[in-house]
Amino acid sequence: MSYLSIRNLSARLKGRPDQILRRVSLEVAAGEVRGLVGESGAGKSMIGKAILGTLPQSVEITGGQIILDGTDLLALPAAQRRTLIGAKCALIPQDPLTALNPSRRIGPQITNRLVDILHWSRADAEKRARDLLAEVQIPDPERVMRSYPHELSGGMRQRILIASAFAAEPKLIIADEPTTALDVTVQKQILKLIAAMQARHGTALLFVTHDLGVVSKVCQSLSVLYAGYVLEDSTIPEFFHAPKHPYSRALLAATPKYTDPDGSLTPVSDAVIAATRAEVEAADRSAHV
Amino acid sequence: MLDGRSAIRRKLPARLVLSATWLTLLTLAAICAPLIAPKDPLAQDLFLGQLPPFWLQGHEPGYLLGTDSLGRDVLSRILYGARLALTVALTAGTITCIIGATMGLLAGFLRGWVDILISRAIDIWMAFPPVLFSILLIAVLGPSLTSIIIAIVVIDWTRFARVIRAEAMTQGAMDYVASAQVAGRTRLSTMVTEILPNVLPTIVVLLTLEMGISIIVEAILSFVNLSISTDDPTWGGMIAEGRASIHQAWWVLVFPLITLFLTVLSFSQLGEGLKDRFDPVLR
Amino acid sequence: MQFLQSVLLRLCTTLITLAGVAVIVFFVIRVVPGNPIAMMLPPGATEADVARLTALYGLDKSIPQQFLIWLSGVVQGDFGTSITTKQPVLQLVLSRLPATLELSVMALIIAIIIGGFMALTGTRLRGSKTEAAIDIGNGMALSVPDFLWGLILILAFGVLIPIFHISGRVTPSLPLPFSTNFYLTESLLRLRFDLWLDIAAHMFMPALALAIPLAAIISQLLKQSLKETMHLDYVTLARTKGYSETHVILREALPNAILPTLTLVGVQFTFLIGGTVIIERLFSYEGLGNMAIDAVINRDLPLIQGIVILFAVIFTGVNLLVDLTYAALNPRLRHA
Ligand SMILES: Nc1ncnc2c1ncn2[C@@H]1O[C@H](COP(=O)(O)OP(=O)(O)OP(=O)(O)O)[C@@H](O)[C@H]1O
Ligand SMILES: [Mg+2]
Numbered sequence: 001m002s003y004l005s006i007r008n009l010s011a012r013l014k015g016r017p018d019q020i021l022r023r024v025s026l027e028v029a030a031g032e033v034r035g036l037v038g039e040s041g042a043g044k045s046m047i048g049k050a051i052l053g054t055l056p057q058s059v060e061i062t063g064g065q066i067i068l069d070g071t072d073l074l075a076l077p078a079a080q081r082r083t084l085i086g087a088k089c090a091l092i093p094q095d096p097l098t099a100l101n102p103s104r105r106i107g108p109q110i111t112n113r114l115v116d117i118l119h120w121s122r123a124d125a126e127k128r129a130r131d132l133l134a135e136v137q138i139p140d141p142e143r144v145m146r147s148y149p150h151e152l153s154g155g156m157r158q159r160i161l162i163a164s165a166f167a168a169e170p171k172l173i174i175a176d177e178p179t180t181a182l183d184v185t186v187q188k189q190i191l192k193l194i195a196a197m198q199a200r201h202g203t204a205l206l207f208v209t210h211d212l213g214v215v216s217k218v219c220q221s222l223s224v225l226y227a228g229y230v231l232e233d234s235t236i237p238e239f240f241h242a243p244k245h246p247y248s249r250a251l252l253a254a255t256p257k258y259t260d261p262d263g264s265l266t267p268v269s270d271a272v273i274a275a276t277r278a279e280v281e282a283a284d285r286s287a288h289v
Numbered sequence: 290m291l292d293g294r295s296a297i298r299r300k301l302p303a304r305l306v307l308s309a310t311w312l313t314l315l316t317l318a319a320i321c322a323p324l325i326a327p328k329d330p331l332a333q334d335l336f337l338g339q340l341p342p343f344w345l346q347g348h349e350p351g352y353l354l355g356t357d358s359l360g361r362d363v364l365s366r367i368l369y370g371a372r373l374a375l376t377v378a379l380t381a382g383t384i385t386c387i388i389g390a391t392m393g394l395l396a397g398f399l400r401g402w403v404d405i406l407i408s409r410a411i412d413i414w415m416a417f418p419p420v421l422f423s424i425l426l427i428a429v430l431g432p433s434l435t436s437i438i439i440a441i442v443v444i445d446w447t448r449f450a451r452v453i454r455a456e457a458m459t460q461g462a463m464d465y466v467a468s469a470q471v472a473g474r475t476r477l478s479t480m481v482t483e484i485l486p487n488v489l490p491t492i493v494v495l496l497t498l499e500m501g502i503s504i505i506v507e508a509i510l511s512f513v514n515l516s517i518s519t520d521d522p523t524w525g526g527m528i529a530e531g532r533a534s535i536h537q538a539w540w541v542l543v544f545p546l547i548t549l550f551l552t553v554l555s556f557s558q559l560g561e562g563l564k565d566r567f568d569p570v571l572r
Numbered sequence: 573m574q575f576l577q578s579v580l581l582r583l584c585t586t587l588i589t590l591a592g593v594a595v596i597v598f599f600v601i602r603v604v605p606g607n608p609i610a611m612m613l614p615p616g617a618t619e620a621d622v623a624r625l626t627a628l629y630g631l632d633k634s635i636p637q638q639f640l641i642w643l644s645g646v647v648q649g650d651f652g653t654s655i656t657t658k659q660p661v662l663q664l665v666l667s668r669l670p671a672t673l674e675l676s677v678m679a680l681i682i683a684i685i686i687g688g689f690m691a692l693t694g695t696r697l698r699g700s701k702t703e704a705a706i707d708i709g710n711g712m713a714l715s716v717p718d719f720l721w722g723l724i725l726i727l728a729f730g731v732l733i734p735i736f737h738i739s740g741r742v743t744p745s746l747p748l749p750f751s752t753n754f755y756l757t758e759s760l761l762r763l764r765f766d767l768w769l770d771i772a773a774h775m776f777m778p779a780l781a782l783a784i785p786l787a788a789i790i791s792q793l794l795k796q797s798l799k800e801t802m803h804l805d806y807v808t809l810a811r812t813k814g815y816s817e818t819h820v821i822l823r824e825a826l827p828n829a830i831l832p833t834l835t836l837v838g839v840q841f842t843f844l845i846g847g848t849v850i851i852e853r854l855f856s857y858e859g860l861g862n863m864a865i866d867a868v869i870n871r872d873l874p875l876i877q878g879i880v881i882l883f884a885v886i887f888t889g890v891n892l893l894v895d896l897t898y899a900a901l902n903p904r905l906r907h908a
Contacts, residue, residue, distance in 0.1 A: 089812065098806065099809050101806040101824055112810075409588065412589045417883070418864075425600065425880075426600070509719055512719075513869075535726065539727065550720055554716055
């Protein structure tokens with residue numbers, strides 16, 4: 001039984017026919033790392049937001065289920081759903097520079113969920129925060145907890161956000177391109193850190209990225225999204241050795257291989273894109289009958 | 290986001306239309322006051338003092354909105370009061386606009402010592418309590434229509450100067466102005482042909498708002514009994530009287546107040562509506 | 573260091589502004605027609621009486637000379653003597669100042685409470701009918717000045733539903749045990765809640781009239797700024813932690829959204845204080861503004877001068893204070 005299972009999730013812009021998600025189904029088993037790839041605008045972030053309940057007001061869910069640990073989130077009243085998500089899920093955001101509240105110290109930003117939502121004692125929460133900061137290799141956690149975000153570097157802030165995500169021992173973490181906003185040199189360290197933390201805590205991870213190279217290193221399975229439609233759902237070995245969908249094949253050919261970073265690349269051809277479009281639209285039509 | 294924007298756009302005509310309608314009606318009423326006013330606004334009749342409006346017990350036919358303590362017809366006085374209010378709005382508003390906008394343009398476009406002088410003057414003006422300043426000016430100049438207009442112009446030119454100065458500064462920093470300069474035009478002609486048309490929408494909006502403000506200032510001045518001669522009907526004067534007899538004859542306060550309220554609201558809504566219309570971001 | 577420099581610079585321009593106000597008001601009121609001295613004397617006073625009094629008030633000297641004499645007095649804290657009451661201007665003005673200050677601060681507090689509440693409600697219910705209603709209300713409140721709101725309040729709560737006092741500062745028959753003129757504050761400190769209630773009930777209507785336009789400005793600005801903040805990543809992150817929308821608005825967004833509103837409220841507060849002049853008149857409230865209008869009507873030149881200068885000091889002082897608070901509250905600005 002999967003920890004998270006999304007079934008036939010559809011979403012669109014309010015009052016418009018534009019589909020943002022088209023009957024998306026995907027599963028994340030407990031402790032599993034699933035990659036979510038697709039071109040920009042494919043709807044990757046929307047899936048994450050739908051799970052966490054942070055969709056923009058202009059977007060409405062038109063059908064489907066999001067089942068977290070056996071409970072359908074979409075069937076719950078808003079308040080219950082919020083506390084459930086707060087207790088069982090966490091987000092590692094994309095941009096560490098904007099994801100910390102500039103007017104509050106770091107310490108409370110890590111401990112607030114533990115104290116306010118999970119009713120830990122303040123002392124326990126602070127001890128937990130210190131341990132986690134040490135675990136993500138922040139020197140002098142005491143001092144950092146008393147700092148304001150603008151006093152810290154981007155890499156440090158992302159470490160803090162990772163620590164904060166793991167604070168309540170969530171069963172599922174959603175990481176939405178957690179390294180794109182960082183320096184190339186820092187990116188690798190942060191990726192390693194996320195992978196290590198995930199392994200140590202046994203947390204399931206939904207990893208949103210553009211980078212197939214990263215996917216091959218971090219993930220166990222993978223969903224390929226195109227225009228809000230899941231084209232392929234495979235394990236990593238399957239995907240890299242025998243991708244099922246022509247679009248996936250083209251995507252692979254367009255990605256530099258980490259074994260051979262200078263090898264020749266072919267961009268995804270217009271023909272493949274047109275064929276994929278047509279397939280998505282055909283699937284849409286058949287779903288509406 | 291998109292929805293919000295189109296909602297504003299749909300609302301826009303309504304408030305423009307409503308306010309323009311009210312102001313047009315009022316202007317017509319003011320012009321035709323001698324024809325449509327049921328009574329002589331100055332005629333007193335102590336036997337007919339404090340008559341209630343037509344739907345209340347004890348009213349007299351012909352006195353639609355009742356009478357004040359001296360037996361003068363409230364409706365006729367409101368109609369004649371509109372003449373003074375609109376005269377003040379038009380003349381004071383326009384003169385203030387011309388002087389203030391010129392100052393703002395000069396300061397914002399020429400910069401240098403002109404700007405320093407005008408900006409200092411604005412700072413000093415902003416440190417005066419405006420109502421007190423206008424009352425003081427009327428006391429100095431003696432109560433008359435001209436004094437009211439002078440007082441409004443002297444006090445309110447900074448409203449235009451401040452905004453137009455800032456706009457002229459941003460416009461002056463833009464490329465098209467620099468290229469006009471390179472083409473060998475004098476600074477003053479650049480100001481008139483390049484900057485002025487670009488700040489004109491703002492000027493029109495401010496002018497509309499200023500007309501509403503002028504009417505309020507006039508009302509405040511007649512309220513403290515410093516407007517034109519005390520007999521002539523003014524909204525502010527009627528309000529002052531109504532305030533005094535509020536517990537005996539509320540209608541003496543209520544009707545001029547409603548008229549004043551709608552008029553000021555209309556000028557302001559007209560200005561805001563025009564602002565949305567002109568604002569390129571919303572267009 | 574740079575901070576200190578800019579403070580000094582601000583102080584200098586403030587002084588220049590005040591000097592400008594002093595010069596203008598001094599010369600404007602010398603042009604007042606009507607001889608205030610003649611008005612003071614009983615009918616049948618002789619030419620010599622007039623001349624004696626004119627000399628006493630220094631009105632026989634040339635205007636620049638009068639200005640210098642007045643200025644040297646002001647520097648020593650002597651603003652001259654009121655012509656109507658024959659009391660020192662400074663003493664008169666200071667005796668009325670507390671009433672106006674209490675009224676203005678009360679109005680500011682009411683404006684912040686109403687405006688803040690509207691902004692928070694509008695943000696919490698954004699996109700709903702309630703938000704649209706708040707926007708329309710803001711537009712109305714902004715379009716109509718305090719003078720008209722005052723009249724409307726008088727009608728509504730003085731006549732229609734007479735629950736508040738619409739004239740005076742305190743019920744005249746009440747014995748007042750106060751040693752300062754800060755009645756509202758002092759009644760609270762002396763734990764005289766009966767008096768406090770009476771004074772507050774007198775002050776509430778004029779304060780509300782002054783507060784309505786400012787409340788609308790606060791509501792509009794703060795709502796705008798909150799809405800922008802609500803899109804930021806740290807707010808979204810807080811939502812995923814399980815916090816309610818209300819908590820997210822109050823604890824995460826509000827502290828960051830409030831600073832831009834604060835500066836504007838400072839400037840608007842000076843407009844509010846300027847509005848006390850007519851509002852005090854409207855509600856027969858015995859403050860500075862009411863005294864000022866009487867002074868103009870009575871041609872009491874020294875008193876007018878003193879009051880205008882005092883208002884200018886308050887205005888520039890408030891602006892200065894706001895600038896300094898802003899710089900102090902925003903650490904990044906101070907280090908820059
Ligand atoms: N606030 C919003 N309101 C309306 N539509 C939106 C909003 N945000 C995104 N969209 C639309 O939803 C679709 C999916 O966007 P999403 O952010 O999920 O893409 P993505 O796959 O995460 O892309 P990227 O890799 O660039 O982050 C896009 O077509 C986008 O235009
Ligand atoms: Mg995204």
